[in-house]
Amino acid sequence: MTERPTFRIKGDTGDWEVVMGLEIHAQVASNAKLFSGASTAFGSDPNCNVSLVDAAMPGMLPVINRFCVEQAIRTGLGLKAQINSYSRFDRKNYFYPDLPQGYQISQFAHPIVGEGEIDVDVEVPGKEGYTFACRIERLHLEQDAGKSIHDMDPHATYVDLNRSGVALMEIVSKPDVRSPAEAAAYVKKLRAIVIALGTCDGDMEKGNLRADVNVSVCRPGQYEKFRATGDFKHLGTRCELKNMNSYRFIQQAIEYEARRQIEIIEGGGKVDQETRLFDPVKGETRSMRSKEDAHDYRYFPDPDLLPLELEQAWIEDIRKSLPELPDQKRARFEKDYGLSRYDAGVLTSDADKARFFEEVARGRDAKLAANWVTQELFGYLNKEGLELSQSPVTASALGGLIALISDNTISGKIAKDVFARMIAGEGEAGTIVEKHGLKQVTDTGAIEKVVDEIIAANPDQVAKVKDKPQTLGWFVGQVMKASGGKANPQAVNDILKAKLGI
């Protein structure tokens, strides 16, 4: 396990550090909306999944969807967070055409979930990664707004209310994230948790999970002062980067934003607190609205809804029904499969990877399986830009290959060749080995015959190896070459050593 590195940016006047807190909006995996029975299906025709409540018709009233509340509790438990037995819905008031009620129903003063904590695993290219604890401030339930479409007509804006009223969980972290890579890793970890819990499908492309990142910069030492006192005056002014739905863009945007802020401060200016948007084409952030334009949301308790009072027994029932979470899975992988924390972390970072690995490893050498999955397979998929679900080699096929290595049918080296053929679509490992005669030669008689021939033909090398045993490798190479790589390397070694008397 590596130490957590400190991420620093060099400015003209010295080093700077970055401090971030994230707000994740995760759409609750529910078939119906938070306060109405309308469908949440993606891709329906515009304004087809809209109830009278969602369209804010006169006299319509919200009724809480119990299933959505349950998902928020599940998620809270997954974040090892406090579940608040009393919470309340507030109205956040502002006018916009895609907000039919003229207010969003949210939880402002009393969220359903309080403080929690998650372990975030950060991958470091070419090195062992590290883990840091990120504290969770709160999780609350709120309604999504509809969608305004500005580019269909030069003179009009169209509004699609299908999303209006869809349940979102807003998960707010404390300012514990300290580098662009950590921010991406945090989102990745949260995503893995909600997917494992089944409370959000985690589909970032559809916007079902998106992040707002609050970025500020400070001098080394300031953050520690903040942590000691809890006083934000030790930190810089923050800007909020809105609606990020890709790990790559999150990191690019933070890098850009941190450097922009440093430039302003070093130039003698002041960072304005504002909301900014990242433009992935230009690779820069631009102002969306300043603090001066910020709405006065006039929050107040929604009088149409009763406070949510949760029975402890229900919370306990939900707790009992929780599936294995990524961290628990990682601990199990370390313990049961003898994997390193890092490998276990990589394999449990997403449920599909973990499931894939477990299928490969079932009844086989787990460490070998982990190596093949994380290095050979993931290496190939990364290079080709493929998802695990698009892998040309199935888990059971890869397991078959590993079985052949374990029972000495083929060597690790040959296995790589077999693997390449499997990717190329030649079929199961066993079939490929048969077809191309790649079976390892373990018949010592056959190997001895080859060894004798090589010893007889190379007296000089034989004389040399007596003084310099490390030149044994030359003989091994010759034998392997002569056997077409099929001789069992261990057997070759043993026989050579015996015959050469070293």
Next chain:
Amino acid sequence: MTDLTALTLAKALDGLKSKQFSSVELTEAFNAAIAGARVLNAFVVETPEKALEMAKASDARRASGKAGRLDGAPLGIKDLYCTKGVRTTACSGILGDFTPTYESTVTQNLWDEGAVMLGKLNMDEFAMGSSNETSHFGNVINPWRRKGDNQGLTPGGSSGGSASSVAANLCLAATASDTGGSIRQPAAFTGTVGIKPTYGRASRYGMVAFASSLDQAGPIAKTVEDSALLLEVMCSHDPKDSTSLNIKTPDWRQDVRKGVKGMKIGIPKEYRIDGLSDEIDALWQQGIKWLKEAGATIVDISLPHTKYALPAYYIVAPAEASSNLARYDGMRYGARVEGGNLTQTYEGTRASGFGKEVQRRLMIGTYVLSSGYYDAYYLRAQKVRTRIFQDFVDAFGQCDAILTPACPSPAFAFGEKSGDPVEMYLNDVFTVTANLAGLPGIAVPAGLSASGLPLGLQVIGKALDEAACFRVGGALEDAAGFVAKPDRWW
């Protein structure tokens, strides 16, 4: 033949049951009465054909022995209730010709029991007013006039159309709604009976919202018994309203004539406000005497935070309204005034769609919820509200029901108070407390003023104890023997 429109709801249902007349005959009589009383401006939508269709269907049901509790009874519906296929605007210009595709739970309950809809009743815009002078469709005229005077009087508000139409025999009874006194004050102004039940008894689904935590449906009727009959049907548990109570609605009609023997009636000293007229005070004393004679014990009680009720009400109600009425933005339904950009469209639509009083309250509400003012106004008003509720809890430790005047004055003339909003708001001084505390309150006509106008008394009950309101209301009705009707001048 007797004038069918003069019947009480209970008598009319008896007549229908005993086949003295059909629902069609009854409905035709009311259709004619409405057509002849347009000068009162009580109805903003008349639905005579629909009424006749419903009446025919009712007669058929009755013939086949399947009549509901209100079968064949023609009623008026306050324009606050969404009625499927019938224009509903809460008497605001901003809703334009809005015609709901859905029915409010309260009106659906009525139709399920066979009631007949005569049309939609005028009201103050979005129920904001105490004189029915803020309606987009013009003032409702009170059928009552001062002795020897032809000056037009207000019927009170916001349920002015409901009160006038019941007083003028334009319907057997009417639905109304009460946020700060909008059932009880107009009932008192027109010699009718109006009750606001405990908050949560009646569903708010499909009622155009004014102030969600205060709004409650209720009837205006000719007698205490009629009001009980109608309220029983209006109330129900409704899963579509999260604040609706999941409890059974009792049979209140049987409470009306039970009498008050053995009941303890509280008289709150704080309701003896400065400047209470001798006439109103005398009426109150008369009420106390009647109840004593009927066997009740009178106890002096104190509701110490009463004086803060009106200011707290005029913070909480506008605050909720400012948010509830944000949906009227010209985007999806109702009137829209196109501007050069989005903000101009919002501003134009809301400036021309909302009347002055609604705009005033939306601005007050927006102000009291603004950051920096929230704690001083809204939060404080909510604390006052808790105290007022506690006052009642304490008082009900000593008594079973509370007797107060319904209003500080009899019906007033148009323009008399509309120039001064605070003067107008003072009309609600005796009624807002029941809304703030969520308690049931009934207004019963108890006598005439020196000028010949009806005056009402109010009975406030414990939460869910509408039965006490009906018992005391029934006793007052019996003792007062109030039978006066306005002279028909229209």
